[in-house]
Amino acid sequence: MTSPTPPAEPTYADRSFRSPAGIGGGVLLLLLIGWIGGDAVVRGAGRVPWLALAGLLTVVPLVAAFTLRPVVYANDQRIRIRNPFRTITVPWTEAAVLRAGYSSELLTEDGAKFQLWAVPVSLGKRKKAARRQARQSADDPYGRTSVHADVRDSRPRMAPADQTMADLRELMERAKTGAGAAAQPSASSETSVSVRWAYELIAPAVVGLVLLVVLLATG
Structure with a gap:
């Protein structure tokens, strides 16, 4: 006789919060860095490709850490x-x-x-939201909402x-x-x-920085 399977523990879905502007800026920065660094690696002469590789190894993890990673x-x-x-x-x-x-x-x-x-x-968006709330209060000082108004527009926006x-x-x-x-x-x-x-980001950035310093010092 088999014992009954215990019920699964309840799971709770995560809600995620992140900055769309940070993600967009990070993607653009990484594309720009990849374009400039890749061009230096492919077309550079002498020590330039090695310097470019060391720079990419240093900069890419840092940009990703400050723009794409936060959540x-x-x-x-x-x-x-x-x-x-x-x-x-x-x-x-x-x-x-x-x-x-x-x-x-x-x-x-x-x-x-x-x-x-x-x-x-x-702070700019906070002031803008405060001005919007002030205008709403001035338009409807008693908190009443017209039957024709969109209820979503009557709620305070932060x-x-x-x-x-x-x-x-x-x-x-x-x-x-x-x-x-x-x-x-x-x-x-x-x-x-x-x-x-986040050693997966710290380690390559440190290695790249060390390589960059060594290359510049021995050049």
Whole structure:
């Protein structure tokens, strides 16, 4: 007689937050660097191809780290912050404050602070959103909405970074109050803050920089 198969543990899909402008800028930069560096490798004479290769090995990982890599993943149990050179995983039970001043930050219960590179703060967009809200308040001082108006246009609009942080704070509050999780974290779930360094980007950049310095010093 076979024992019954235990029910699978519930899974929680991650929501991802990242900067479209950062991704677009990173792709353009990588294309430009690849074009210039590739041309130097193919057409360069003497030590130029080697210098170009060392430069590519140094610059490409750095550009990818600061533009394509940053992203924030969040679900009902934890937030995972992938910054240029580190990935920080924080269970919501260990998170204390999410705030967006001049930069987006997460503060933990033990006082540690981590920046959210994937959620850049734009003061210009924040001022634009504030002016839009002020115009809406002036047009409808009593909070009434015309029957012909689009309800979506009547809701306050925040700057993208502020909206993202508001969504993350909602997830954190739901997790802390127990409304967002249907079950307690399993034994395999992380219960403390963990930090992992992105050695896959750091190592080639360091090697490229060393090669570049050696080539320039021996030239």
